Each structure stands twice: as structure tokens, then as C-alpha cells.
Amino acid sequence: GAGVSQTPSNKVTEKGKYVELRCDPISGHTALYWYRQSLGQGPEFLIYFQGTGAADDSGLPNDRFFAVRPEGSVSTLKIQRTERGDSAVYLCASSPGGGYPKNIQYFGAGTRLSVL
Amino acid sequence: GQNIDQPTEMTATEGAIVQINCTYQTSGFNGLFWYQQHAGEAPTFLSYNVLDGLEEKGRFSSFLSRSKGYSYLLLKELQMKDSASYLCAVRGSGGYQKVTFGTGTKLQVIP
Numbered sequence: 001g002a003g004v005s006q007t008p009s010n011k012v013t014e015k016g017k018y019v020e021l022r023c024d025p026i027s028g029h030t031a032l033y034w035y036r037q038s039l040g041q042g043p044e045f046l047i048y049f050q051g052t053g054a055a056d057d058s059g060l061p062n063d064r065f066f067a068v069r070p071e072g073s074v075s076t077l078k079i080q081r082t083e084r085g086d087s088a089v090y091l092c093a094s095s096p097g098g099g100y101p102k103n104i105q106y107f108g109a110g111t112r113l114s115v116l
Numbered sequence: 117g118q119n120i121d122q123p124t125e126m127t128a129t130e131g132a133i134v135q136i137n138c139t140y141q142t143s144g145f146n147g148l149f150w151y152q153q154h155a156g157e158a159p160t161f162l163s164y165n166v167l168d169g170l171e172e173k174g175r176f177s178s179f180l181s182r183s184k185g186y187s188y189l190l191l192k193e194l195q196m197k198d199s200a201s202y203l204c205a206v207r208g209s210g211g212y213q214k215v216t217f218g219t220g221t222k223l224q225v226i227p
Contacts, residue, residue: 004158031213033215035217040219040220040222041219041220042203042205042217042218042219042220043159043203043217044217045214045215045216045217048213048214050213055213056214091158091159095213101166102147102164103207103213104149104161104164105149105161105215106161107151107158107159107160108158109157109158110158
């Protein structure tokens with residue numbers, strides 16, 4: 001597609017529920033990143049994929065968070081047993097890949113998750 | 117680890133020039149990015165520096181000094197639409213592509 005697409009744009013859920021957030025990267029981009037952004041803060045790194053594999057998942061806060069990218073394109077961020085503290089905007093970005101000098105990340109509009 | 121510092125807020129007048137500073141302490145360095153983020157929107161790429169010096173792109177310029185761990189973003193001829201948050205971000209060394217963002221500087225442009 002023309003840009004990074006994230007769905008849904010807004011998600012309201014109840015504490016304890018399971019949610020999935022989807023990211024469709026720019027066509028041809030091999031690298032994909034998930035970030036979490038709270039109000040007044042910069043994006044906080046969660047996980048980075050190069051192709052299908054998670055190259056670095058050190059930012060995932062705990063084992064309730066999991067992400068997949070089975071075919072090296074679309075990625076899904078999964079959150080189990082949601083807590084109110086998970087409420088934030090979840091941003092996805094993609095970039096051409098590690099072989100490109102600048103390897104600029106392009107962001108989607110994000111999914112605003114509200115846990116009640 | 118990575119530590120990135122930038123001012124929380126700044127105010128400047130329409131038509132003026134403003135400089136937003138960023139200092140960083142990182143375990144490795146392979147480039148510094150500036151992004152603009154309007155409220156409720158996605159960050160958009162502004163500039164990239166990997167070597168020391170000034171990069172100019174229209175009204176926006178970005179400077180880097182690797183020895184000082186310092187960068188600034190310079191915005192000239194400010195317009196009301198420049199009111200946004202400006203994020204400084206640093207990429208670690210080698211082939212590793214993880215980028216760490218600062219908390220952002222919220223710029224308000226006033227008439």
C-alpha cells in the first residue's frame with residue numbers, strides 16, 4: 001500500500017480481555033517495528049522484525065504481549081489479559097531493511113487502545 | 117543503554133527561527149533522526165544525520181556533533197502549522213536497527 005496501515009484505529013476493551021492489533025507495512029519493506037506511546041511521551045520500542053523473525057523483542061513489557069509476522073508482511077500485536085496500564089497508542093512502523101544506509105522508519109497512524 | 121534528552125516545551129513566534137536541542141548518551145551510534153508529530157497523528161520523518169555537520173532541507177536544518185553527543189533541529193520562518201512535537205531518535209551501532217526515541221519537544225508557534 002501507499003503507507004503503513006493500522007487497524008483498528010481505536011479499540012476499547014475491558015480489563016482482562018484479549019486484543020489483537022494489526023499492522024500492514026509499506027509494500028516491500030522487510031523491517032517492521034512496534035512502539036507504544038503514552039500521552040506526552042515519545043514512542044517506546046516494543047519489538048522489531050526483520051522478515052518473519054523477531055530480531056529484538058526486548059521492549060515487550062511482559063509475557064502478556066506477543067507479536068507475530070508469519071509471512072514477512074502483515075504483523076499482529078497480541079495482548080492477553082489486558083490491564084488498565086496497557087492503555088496507550090500503539091504505533092507500527094516499517095522500513096526498507098538493514099541493507100539501506102538511512103533505513104528510515106515510516107509510521108502508521110496508530111491504534112488507540114483504551115482498557116476500561 | 118540509551119539516554120536522550122530534549123526540552124519538554126518551547127514557544128516561538130510566527131516568522132521567527134527556533135532551535136530544538138537534543139543530547140544523547142548511547143552505547144553505540146549509527147544515526148540520528150528527527151521526526152515531527154502533530155497531536156493525534158503519526159510521527160513523520162524530517163531529517164537524518166550520521167556524520168558531523170549540518171543537513172539543510174528547506175526551512176528545516178539538522179546539526180550533529182558525535183563527539184559531543186549533541187544535535188539540534190533548526191526551524192526557520194516559522195509557520196503556525198509547525199506547532200507540533202519534535203522527536204529526536206538515535207539508532208544503535210552496527211547492523212542493528214533499533215531506534216530509541218526521546219520524549220519529544222512540544223513546540224507552540226504563536227502569532
